[in-house]
Amino acid sequence: xxxxMSPLDLSVEELEKLLNLANDIEHNPDKYAHVCDGKRIATLxxxxxTRTRLSFEAxxxxxxxxxxGFSSAASSSAAKGESVADTIRMASCYADIAAMRHPKEGAPxxxxxxxxxxxxxxxxxxxxxxxxTLTDLLTIRSLKGRLDHLVIGLCGDLKFGRTVHSLxxxxxxxxxxxxILISPEELRVPDYILEELRAKGIKYKEVVRLEEALPDLDLxxxxxxxxxxxxxxxxYVRMKDFYILDKAKMELAGPEMLVLHPLPRVNxxxxxxxxxxxxxxxxxxxxxxxxRMALIVxxxxxxx
Ligand code: CP
Numbered sequence: 001x002x003x004x005m006s007p008l009d010l011s012v013e014e015l016e017k018l019l020n021l022a023n024d025i026e027h028n029p030d031k032y033a034h035v036c037d038g039k040r041i042a043t044l045x046x047x048x049x050t051r052t053r054l055s056f057e058a059x060x061x062x063x064x065x066x067x068x069g070f071s072s073a074a075s076s077s078a079a080k081g082e083s084v085a086d087t088i089r090m091a092s093c094y095a096d097i098a099a100m101r102h103p104k105e106g107a108p109x110x111x112x113x114x115x116x117x118x119x120x121x122x123x124x125x126x127x128x129x130x131x132x133t134l135t136d137l138l139t140i141r142s143l144k145g146r147l148d149h150l151v152i153g154l155c156g157d158l159k160f161g162r163t164v165h166s167l168x169x170x171x172x173x174x175x176x177x178x179x180i181l182i183s184p185e186e187l188r189v190p191d192y193i194l195e196e197l198r199a200k201g202i203k204y205k206e207v208v209r210l211e212e213a214l215p216d217l218d219l220x221x222x223x224x225x226x227x228x229x230x231x232x233x234x235x236y237v238r239m240k241d242f243y244i245l246d247k248a249k250m251e252l253a254g255p256e257m258l259v260l261h262p263l264p265r266v267n268x269x270x271x272x273x274x275x276x277x278x279x280x281x282x283x284x285x286x287x288x289x290x291x292r293m294a295l296i297v298x299x300x301x302x303x304x
Contacts (some may be wrong), residue, residue, distance in 0.1 A: 002299055003112040004121045007170040014298075015137070015170075021304070022138050022294040029062065034295065035302055036065030038111070042095035043069035044111075045122070046078060048227075051263060051285055052122045052131065055218040056099045059292035068094060079125050082299035085114035087258045097300055099131075103228075105229060118299040126160035126229055132262050134295060135288035138220065142287065143162040143280060144256060149176035153213045153244055156182075156223035156268055158189040163262040164223055166242045168193055172202055179204040186235070187225070210243050213254040220245070220267050222261045222281075246270040250278070260284055 003009070010018065027031050041060040042051050051069070057067040067089075069074040078087065084102065088111040091098045100108040105127035113117040123129040141147050151172060158164050158181055166285040168189070171177050179197070181189050181204060188206060197204050207213055214220070222245055231237040244267055245259065261281040263270060273279050298304055 001116075001118055003108075003121075004130050004295065004299065005109050005112065005121045006128050007130045007137075007166050008250070009130070012173050013301065014233075016132075017289070018134065018294050018298055019138050019141055022134075022290040023142065025293050026287075027288045032063055032297070032304065033259070034064040035297055035304055036063035036300070038058060038138045039065040039300065040095040041065060041067050041069075041296065042091040042098040043071075043122075044076075044091060044098055044100040045066060045069065045071050046073040046076075046100075046107070047123070048072070049101055049116070050101070051288060052101060052129075055288045056120075056122065056131075056287070058289050059296055060268060062289065063293055065296075070170075080249075084108075084111045087111070087116045088117075088119065097296060098162070101237070110200070120299070122293065123162055127160070127162050128166045128261070129162040130166055131288070131292060131295065132163045133170045135284060136163070136167050136221070137170060137258060138287045139211040139260060139280060139284040140258070143283070144149055144218065147171065147177075148174040150218045151178045151180065151216055152176075152183055153180040153190075153210075153217040153220045153293050155213075155220060155245075157187045157225045157239075158223070159181040159187040160226055160229035162191070164221070165193060169196070172200055174198065179200065180217065181206045182208070182210050182213050182243070184208060184239055186204065187239065210245070210249060211252055213256065214249060214257070215259050216301045217253060220253070220259050222259060222265070224266050224268055226263065241267050243268050244270060245273055246278060247272050247276075250276055253278070
């Protein structure tokens with residue numbers, strides 16, 4: 001039985017196979033409409049979510065399966081003190097696979113150790129968000145045609161942004177990838193990730209000004225400054241509007257540069273950018289369903 005805690009749990013070859021399956025699902029949805037007949041997914045969400053929870057549920061329904069779960073700690077027995085280990089033992093009796101989001105780093109890993117069913121990390125605190133990364137990789141590969149030889153700008157909260165951490169780790173395995181890390185000093189990428197980049201000999205630079213990076217990028221990955229990760233309101237208020245991507249800034253970028261965002265966005269991308277053909281963050285959401293369908297099929301080891 002396999003779980004997914006980090007994008008690195010899949011080898012590059014396994015990832016390639018998964019993305020190919022996701023593209024096949026995209027183009028031939030009818031072929032997969034009954035692959036999960038009789039199967040259930042439990043979505044165990046201790047932290048708010050729109051995309052991740054609903055896309056897991058849509059993915060399972062598109063495959064012919066059913067869904068059950070909870071969308072907040074308050075509406076589960078966690079509110080009475082039940083541990084994640086006991087909760088997953090219960091879910092193992094009700095479902096065939098589970099997706100868990102939790103504000104504490106490592107909680108899905110703890111759950112996986114007590115589980116009789118595959119557990120997917122659907123985001124753990126400021127640590128990892130592997131299925132967002134699968135979504136990002138499918139989007140990039142589908143729209144750019146490759147995952148190698150790309151200059152990728154990551155902008156915003158690079159310190160607490162779990163989507164950023166997972167994406168850097170995943171893209172670091174491809175040849176010719178370079179990172180431009182765009183953040184205020186207080187929200188820089190954690191040192192352990194920079195050390196990994198240095199150890200692998202991957203080119204990166206850290207800059208504060210988005211304008212400086214834009215002309216060089218193949219991809220811009222915008223992120224939200226996350227209020228829920230700050231210990232004091234004052235720091236959040238000071239940094240929340242540090243970056244705002246608008247039409248004027250988009251003019252500094254090349255015609256082929258794609259803008260991705262894991263969403264939700266607050267102010268960091270002006271709505272006037274939404275109609276720019278380079279803005280692909282809503283297409284990215286659709287890819288998230290295909291790749292989660294492919295992941296469910298893969299972890300359940302179903303014949304397709
Ligand atoms: N991208 C993402 O994780 O969105 P949600 O928090 O809405 O699930």
